[in-house]
Every structure is written in structure tokens, then in C-alpha cells.
Ligand SMILES: O=C(O)CCC(=O)C(=O)O
């Protein structure tokens with residue numbers, strides 16, 4: 631971990647990489663929270679029949695390709711979205727844009743990448759809200775490919791997301807295609823309790839329901855239907 635992190639860098643309009651935003655101490659606390667929250671870590675099945683190599687847990691809403699639900703497919707309610715995680719995400723958006731506006735996140739996807747895991751090019755499109763997405767990295771470095779809104783292909787930029795980095799994408803980049811092409815095993819800090827692999831927290835505002843109001847039906851299939 632360098633003594634001073636590089637400054638924030640704009641990867642595309644509305645897409646900001648904030649290297650080292652989280653101190654080692656905050657990374658360690660968040661990694662411990664991930665281990666508590668991400669039980670069970672589920673394998674996510676794609677409509678194509680494939681299974682994502684990333685294992686996932688959800689807070690606030692369950693995301694499965696390609697919709698949000700209030701209940702798990704196996705029946706139980708989805709664990710609550712922690713207020714502290716919401717405050718952290720608001721802080722990240724403010725760090726990226728100078729203001730968080732009325733950002734009110736209500737869902738977190740907690741992704742665990744074993745060294746061989748990947749995530750194909752996709753867009754986060756099941757949210758009704760145009761609010762930005764906040765992505766937090768812990769553990770091994772990921773090669774994060776940030777593309778464009780037109781399709782999965784070029785142009786893109788490959789960005790190394792190290793432990794403690796935050797990536798925010800909103801505005802004109804909100805529906806940009808992105809993915810993780812590989813994990814660089816053994817690159818994470820030794821002292822934050824992650825061990826081998828990478829945690830990614832993706833925090834979003836669904837716009838699907840007023841927070842705390844559980845009476846709405848599950849969302850229909852989203853407009854996205856983009857494979858991961
Ligand atoms: O792991 C990452 O950095 C990206 C995760 C992601 O794009 C997602 O969960 O939708």
C-alpha cells in the first residue's frame with residue numbers, strides 16, 4: 631500500500647476511480663462485515679444455464695439475473711441493507727462528484743472472487759433509479775474493464791482496482807458496460823483479513839420502493855437482460 635494514493639481519476643464522463651479512498655483500518659472492518667453479511671454466499675445461475683464464477687450475497691434486495699426480489703428464491707427474506715453501508719456509499723459519491731445529491735442507496739451486492747473468478751461485460755440495468763453505482767474493492771486487485779454504453783466492445787479502459795479503491799459510475803456512464811477480466815492473486819494487503827481472493831461491494835439505489843416499505847411486489851424482469 632503506497633503511503634499516498636494517486637488522485638481520483640475520471641475514466642469516462644461520470645465514472646470516477648478513487649484509489650485508496652478507504653484506509654487499511656476501514657478495509658479491515660468492512661472485510662469483517664462482508665464475512666458476516668455474506669452468509670450464505672450463493673452461486674448465481676444465469677438464464678443461459680451457466681453459473682457465474684463469482685459467488686454473491688445481497689442486502690436490501692436480492693438480485694438474480696435479471697430482476698430484484700424482496701425474498702430469496704428459497705423463501706427467506708433478504709437481509710436488511712445496513713444504514714452504515716448507505717452512509718459509506720454516500721461518502722463515496724460525494725468524494726467522486728463533490729456532492730452526493732439525494733443519493734439514497736437501498737441494495738448491496740457482495741461479490742466474492744476466488745482467484746479464477748471473472749465477471750463478463752454487462753450493465754447494471756435492473757434499477758429504475760438513475761442514481762450512480764458505488765463499487766468498493768477489498769483484497770486482491772481486479773482488472774476492471776470499463777466500457778461504453780453502446781455495447782460490450784471497444785472502446786473500454788482497463789483499470790486496476792486495488793484493495794481500498796472505490797469506483798463510482800453515474801450520469802452518462804450509468805449504463806456503461808463493465809466487467810472483471812481477471813483477479814491478480816496474492817496482490818491484496820496481508821493485514822485486512824481477506825486472505826486469498828477479492829470482495830467487491832456494489833451499492834446501488836434501485837428506485838423500486840420507498841426504503842422500509844415492504845409491500846410492493848417484486849420487480850418485473852428489468853429492461854437490461856444483459857448477460858454476465
Ligand atoms: O467486481 C466488480 O468490480 C464489479 C461488480 C459488478 O459489476 C456487479 O456486481 O454488477
Ligand SMILES: [Fe+2]
Nearest residue numbers: 752753754808
Ligand atoms: Fe456491474
